[in-house]
């Protein structure tokens with residue numbers, strides 16, 4: 205397994221060891237011991253899977269407010285995504301900066317996103333299955349987000365007219381969201 209460091213201190217891009225042969229491949233999708241050795245020490249309590257039919261489906265940008273913030277370990281079981289994270293930690297030198305990474309069934313790459321980030325992705329091919337572990341349970345009351353095309357954040361998405369959920373079409377702008385991340389006030 206190889207761990208690549210990113211612009212953000214504790215965000216990690218992980219390339220698992222893939223054993224390929226004439227049948228296909230084998231990989232350890234998750235190994236607690238190995239992942240702890242690279243400094244990911246949170247306890248994952250929930251595994252999520254989403255399936256997106258169309259390329260250009262965009263889910264995000266999402267986060268749960270404190271005290272129900274979530275760290276995420278994101279991977280792709282089928283297809284490919286452009287995975288985007290935004291640093292919402294007020295004290296961070298990279299506050300409000302974003303980065304995007306391609307995760308796919310071919311590169312096997314996983315992204316570890318600590319608590320304090322907004323997360324979203326856009327599918328690059330049809331029939332994409334994303335799997336991610338989270339270290340806090342889902343809480344509808346703490347569910348929050350930022351509009352995907354927020355002008356302040358200037359994210360370069362690979363699509364200009366994405367397929368969005370009704371909820372994601374109505375997410376607030378970052379100017380109204382970041383102030384609410386730590387105090388649990390709710391995004392308006």
Ligand SMILES: Cc1cn([C@H]2C[C@H](O)[C@@H](COP(=O)(O)OP(=O)(O)O[C@H]3O[C@@H](C)C(=O)[C@@H](O)[C@H]3O)O2)c(=O)[nH]c1=O
Pocket residue numbers: 252254263264266267323324325341342369371
């Ligand atoms: C996230 C989540 C949703 N749900 C429910 C709520 C809703 O009825 C339905 C679909 O939820 P959403 O539309 O929020 O699903 P989705 O847009 O795929 O939300 C996900 O997006 C990515 C980018 C993330 O980072 C995740 O944390 C999560 O926010 O599933 C759960 O039951 N448990 C969960 O953990």
